[in-house]
Amino acid sequence: MKTYYVYILECSDKSYYTGFTSKLHTRIIEHQTGKYPDCYTYKKRPINLVFHAEFTDPNHAIDSEKQIKKWSRVKKETLINNAFEKLPNLSKKKFKD
Template sequence: MQQSYVYILKCADDSYYTGVTSNLQQRMFQHDTAFYPDCYTATKRPLELVFYAEFTDINLAFEKEKQIKKWSRLKKEALINGNYDALTNLAKKNFSK
């Protein structure tokens, strides 16, 4: 099976970009050089790769990418910092308004 990667980039404007690829090195080059000028990251360089995870099933990688894209900034930062215990708590919503 071909390796796939879910990755998170920290952009120059302090935002995060989450993507999926089968060739992380090539995709980073594409981001760094604005190979796709209409891509979100093209105008937000320089970029820093702050997280990636490997998958042997591209479908699982796509699922994880979609999941992470829905996460709050705090939850993404917990993942980036390896604070896995906080992920569950950060998923809870406060409905007592």
């Protein structure tokens, strides 16, 4: 059974990059070495892998990647820190008075 990964990298400028791959180790090396000059991380190296999740269904992995990319920095950091119980509260819309 093939494994797919969603991962979050912390870049040298402290921004986060979220990606999807079936070869996590290889993809991290590609980010580190700057294999793709047009990639977001190319000018933001060095990078650090701060989170990854495994999936057996590529569609679930892609959906997860798309969802995480829309999240706020705080919500991504909550995921990175394994504080899963805090995620629902961060999903609630805040209304102005």
